[in-house]
Amino acid sequence: MGDLSALPSLSASERTRHRRLREQGRTDREELFAVLGAGFVCHLGVIVDGAPMVVPTVYGFDSDHVYVHGSVASRSLATGGPAPVCVTVTHVDGLVLARSVFEHGVNYRSAMIYGVPRALEGEEKLEALRLLTEHTAPGQWDYARRPNRKELAATTILAVPLDEASVKVRQGPPDDADDPHDVWAGVLPLAATWQPPVTDPLSAREVPAHVRLRAGTRLGGESPGD
Numbered sequence: 001m002g003d004l005s006a007l008p009s010l011s012a013s014e015r016t017r018h019r020r021l022r023e024q025g026r027t028d029r030e031e032l033f034a035v036l037g038a039g040f041v042c043h044l045g046v047i048v049d050g051a052p053m054v055v056p057t058v059y060g061f062d063s064d065h066v067y068v069h070g071s072v073a074s075r076s077l078a079t080g081g082p083a084p085v086c087v088t089v090t091h092v093d094g095l096v097l098a099r100s101v102f103e104h105g106v107n108y109r110s111a112m113i114y115g116v117p118r119a120l121e122g123e124e125k126l127e128a129l130r131l132l133t134e135h136t137a138p139g140q141w142d143y144a145r146r147p148n149r150k151e152l153a154a155t156t157i158l159a160v161p162l163d164e165a166s167v168k169v170r171q172g173p174p175d176d177a178d179d180p181h182d183v184w185a186g187v188l189p190l191a192a193t194w195q196p197p198v199t200d201p202l203s204a205r206e207v208p209a210h211v212r213l214r215a216g217t218r219l220g221g222e223s224p225g226d
């Protein structure tokens with residue numbers, strides 16, 4: 001993706017200006033790529049028939065765009081015209097168990113991206129599919145059969161620009177040190193770990209190394225606080 005540190009910082013638009021819990025807001029664009037790099041499922045928020053629809057879906061990204069894909073029949077991916085969307089990515093790193101219920105919270109890293117997506121075609125579409133596949137299932141673009149013409153025609157892939165994005169991060173212990181209650185307080189960390197692969201009974205092949213070696217590793221690498 002080139003030198004990400006050379007990219008401009010996350011400049012707040014009126015929409016992405018943090019209002020509540022502002023101290024958790026981050027302005028470094030590298031933090032956006034760290035959040036995007038640490039997961040592969042996002043939530044795509046769109047307006048369909050005048051009502052909000054928020055769809056969980058996998059994504060890929062490069063320095064300029066986040067890519068989401070699906071069936072050409074998906075209503076959430078229909079681009080009948082330039083319609084804004086909001087993409088969120090969330091990682092939960094732990095439960096913050098405070099002395100008071102009021103101060104309970106979540107340690108997290110999250111990103112919100114607002115933008116008007118563009119449906120890709122031709123070489124751009126194929127490259128975005130490669131990025132999305134390699135981000136979600138590294139090694140599979142070269143290992144598995146690539147999409148044929150019919151499959152490509154059945155697939156929509158949208159590019160959402162990363163121009164208007166925000167990041168929030170909360171880490172650390174509860175914020176209620178002054179609360180006098182005599183109860184335990186702290187953090188219950190949470191991390192997702194890849195499990196050993198389960199071979200399809202129809203598969204006559206050994207598990208390839210790029211799949212096998214993921215077992216036991218954490219989703220997105222190490223979590224903050226490790």
Ligand SMILES: Cc1cc2nc3c(=O)[nH]c(=O)nc-3n(C[C@H](O)[C@H](O)[C@H](O)COP(=O)(O)OP(=O)(O)OC[C@H]3O[C@@H](n4cnc5c(N)ncnc54)[C@H](O)[C@@H]3O)c2cc1C
Pocket residue numbers: 015016017018019020021090091092106108109110111112165166167168
């Ligand atoms: C897993 C998880 C659980 C949470 N649980 C709670 C909860 O129970 N109660 C609660 O009050 N808050 C919770 N938060 C924080 C919540 O996401 C909001 O940041 C916070 O509530 C402020 O919301 P707001 O509507 O006032 O946003 P505003 O501050 O008005 O939002 C302004 C702009 O800030 C940016 N922004 C806001 N929130 C986020 C975010 N999380 N990530 C990236 N950019 C953001 C967006 O660009 C947004 O348009 C949680 C966050 C996560 C990730």
